[in-house]
Amino acid sequence: MNTLPPITEMERAYLDRDATYNGVFFLAVKTTGIFCRPTCPARNPLPKHVEYFPSAEAAMTAGYRACKRCRPLEWDDEPAWATALLDDIKRDPTSRITDSDLSERGIDPATVRRHFQRRYGMTFHAYARAQRMTGVLEQLDDAGTLDDAVFESGYDSHSGFRDAFVRMFGDTPGRVRNGRCVRLSWFRSPLGPLVAGATDEGICLLEFNEQERLEAQCGALRKQTGIPLVPGAHRHLDTLEEELMSYFAGSLREFTVPLLFPGTEFQRRVWEGLLAIPYGETRSYEQLAVDIGAPTAARAVGRTNGLNRISIVIPCHRVVSKNGTLCGYGGGLRRKEFLLNFERSIHE
Ligand SMILES: [Zn+2]
Numbered sequence: 001m002n003t004l005p006p007i008t009e010m011e012r013a014y015l016d017r018d019a020t021y022n023g024v025f026f027l028a029v030k031t032t033g034i035f036c037r038p039t040c041p042a043r044n045p046l047p048k049h050v051e052y053f054p055s056a057e058a059a060m061t062a063g064y065r066a067c068k069r070c071r072p073l074e075w076d077d078e079p080a081w082a083t084a085l086l087d088d089i090k091r092d093p094t095s096r097i098t099d100s101d102l103s104e105r106g107i108d109p110a111t112v113r114r115h116f117q118r119r120y121g122m123t124f125h126a127y128a129r130a131q132r133m134t135g136v137l138e139q140l141d142d143a144g145t146l147d148d149a150v151f152e153s154g155y156d157s158h159s160g161f162r163d164a165f166v167r168m169f170g171d172t173p174g175r176v177r178n179g180r181c182v183r184l185s186w187f188r189s190p191l192g193p194l195v196a197g198a199t200d201e202g203i204c205l206l207e208f209n210e211q212e213r214l215e216a217q218c219g220a221l222r223k224q225t226g227i228p229l230v231p232g233a234h235r236h237l238d239t240l241e242e243e244l245m246s247y248f249a250g251s252l253r254e255f256t257v258p259l260l261f262p263g264t265e266f267q268r269r270v271w272e273g274l275l276a277i278p279y280g281e282t283r284s285y286e287q288l289a290v291d292i293g294a295p296t297a298a299r300a301v302g303r304t305n306g307l308n309r310i311s312i313v314i315p316c317h318r319v320v321s322k323n324g325t326l327c328g329y330g331g332g333l334r335r336k337e338f339l340l341n342f343e344r345s346i347h348e
Contacts, residue, residue, distance in 0.1 A: 004054050005334060011047050014038040020210075020332035023190040026053045026072055028064040035059040040070035081107050082115055089128045097128060130231045182221065183232035187241050190248055191335050194311075197221065197229060198236035202258030206240070206310045208331040217309050224262045240313070247312070250346040253279040255313045263307075269294070270304040277318045280347030282340065284322040306330060312339065 004010065004025055013021040014036075021038040028035035029045040035053065036042065053059040056072050066072050085107075088095065099109040102124075116124040182197040182204060195214060197205030205221055207214050218229055239257045246252035261271050273292040277283050283291070285305070289298040308316040311331055317339045321327045329336035 004052055005337075007052065010038070010052050011050075014040075014050075015044055017041075019192055020208075021334055022192045024334045024338050026056055026059050027051070028053060028059050028062065033064055034067045035064040035072060036067040037070040037072045040067055040072075042067065042069045079115070081105075082112075085112070085124065089131050097124075127231070180227045181232075182225065182227060182229040183234040183237060184229055185231070185233065185237045185241075187244060189244060191331070191338060194244070196237055196240055198234040198240070199225070199227070199260060200234075200236075202260040203236055203240050203310060203313065204260040204262075206313055208311065208335065210331075213330055220307070221309060244312070248342075250342075253346075257313070259310060259313065261308075261310060261314065263304075266294070266297075266300065267304050267307065270301050271308060271314050273301075274305065274308065274314050274316055274319070277315055279315075280343040282318050282320045285319060285327075286322055288319055302327075315339075318343075 005013075005021075010021070010025050010027070012018070013025075014027050017039045019039050024038075026035050026037065027040075027045075028051045030049045030051060031045070035056070051062070053062065053064075056066070059072075060066070085097065088097065102109045102112055112124045116127055180199065182199055184195060184197045184205070186209065187194045187196060191208065193209040195205065195207050195209050196203060197218075204225070205217065207217050222229060236257055240255075243252055243255050243257055247255070261268065263271065269292045270288070273288050276291070277288075285298045285302045286295075288305075289295050289301045292301070294301065302319075305316045305319050306328060308314050308330070311317075317329060317331075317336045319327070320340075326333055326336050326340075
């Protein structure tokens with residue numbers, strides 16, 4: 001089965017270091033015997049020296065070795081220095097690690113910035129700040145006083161703290177105080193990092209880590225639920241991560257993690273209709289409209305499909321146009337094609 005995009009497209013993708021193609025193909029360089037991800041930071045090889053593969057396994061079978069720069073065998077793993085930094089801010093959320101601290105540890109601040117931007121969609125300092133504020137939020141949950149929380153967070157004044165809090169959570173400490181919030185977490189996947197969100201009721205967000213769409217989806221979610229989004233852990237996120245690993249290993253076809261997808265009555269009907277499309281199959285917008293009892297609303301069904309906030313689990317990738325073309329996909333068409341081909345190959 002050939003799942004590769006056209007050569008010219010793959011050429012453009014690796015020359016542009018287009019991250020939406022990560023996991024979709026791997027390129028191998030005949031002159032060096034090395035294979036890479038499309039986003040490899042190493043120098044661009046000449047197109048005539050490049051051979052393309054649909055999987056890392058295929059490249060290895062053909063005798064290529066994995067590149068040490070972009071490490072194509074790993075699922076976007078954290079480098080050791082990043083794991084150490086994350087451990088540090090988890091252990092002591094009030095600590096401030098500055099650029100000069102990073103340099104002292106022998107870590108280039110520019111590398112840190114790029115890594116966190118790519119992986120989490122924000123700088124390391126913004127990530128650390130978010131962790132700090134989440135710590136504060138948890139204290140408010142435990143009915144600690146605001147004074148204690150301000151002190152612990154390392155802010156010298158109430159007003160400074162209050163401003164930072166509003167910037168982070170979109171609301172004042174008093175109003176977030178009832179403690180309800182969406183916890184956000186980042187997962188690895190063969191298609192690049194995913195961002196997931198959960199409340200006690202269930203998973204309410206799963207998106208590819210691309211800033212523009214992610215911001216729009218987080219904004220919509222905040223508006224729908226009226227509660228802030230903060231980085232953190234949750235048992236539903238643990239379950240989702242396990243289920244996603246099994247899904248990408250080909251051993252899971254139906255997710256069991258609880259879902260939360262607030263919307264209008266029509267939107268909920270469409271998203272429930274998506275959940276009813278079996279693994280490995282597709283439906284057209286027109287069929288889906290009929291299935292949910294709104295046969296004249298194919299267009300609105302298409303629009304609502306695109307607003308799905310829980311990618312992969314609510315399988316909006318299983319909806320294609322009537323003539324079988326893929327149409328659009330929030331996470332990029334290549335990811336949609338990858339998911340459909342992957343499901344079909346497991347299904348057969
Ligand atoms: Zn490489």
